Amino acid sequence: MAVAERIEPAERGATRIADRVVAKIAAQAAREALETAPEGGAPPHAAVTVHQDVARVRVSVELGYPGDLGGQCRAVRRQVAERVRALAGMEVPEVAVQIERLHTADAATASRGRIR
Template sequence: MTAMSGAAGEVREPATVVAPGERGALRIGDKVVAKIAAQAAREAVGPLPGPAAPPSTGVVVHRDSVRVLVHLELGYPSDIPARCRAVRHQVTDRVTTLAGMAVREVTVRVERLHPAHPRGTAGGRTR
């Protein structure tokens, strides 16, 4: 091996190549994956009328794959199945891209619907 010269005249040895089986591994924590999934769900849902709770998530990570449960609130009236599909797609895309994990399942649980026009206001039902 020959020495290489670096900045300011210092001498350094060339980098050694480490075989893939001997390298370390990167493990993304469950909390990080859950935060990525929650942010992705917020992006897919968008702003809601009234005081809505932000989406929350739970994850089960097994090696390089994950299952995600999303709890969220939606505005109503809206196309609820389409909104849930959008959330599943966005969560899958973000977790795969940012965490490098295969998303095996995304379950979306709608906890509450927020009417666009609360009772007693224009456009809402009254008795």
């Protein structure tokens, strides 16, 4: 009985993760980073460009105002980079966070008809 030769992993093939999958990971990570979503706000969405094992990510978010916008953006950048690295095995040298809209507490109250 012949023993099969061991084939090195690099010679067996390659795994390619689609950009849209990495974008879904990034969007979910952004949701995790934002502890609370503004009332009536859209969930974060992401666009990704992948070249070999490097992902450049752009995340669009809606945030509550007033609030620590810089702190929230930092948390999103950190969480997105960590999750994409952990789940997709890609380096993330750039996470651009774009604030699409700010939601004020007064606007949410006004839309519910609670103006005094």
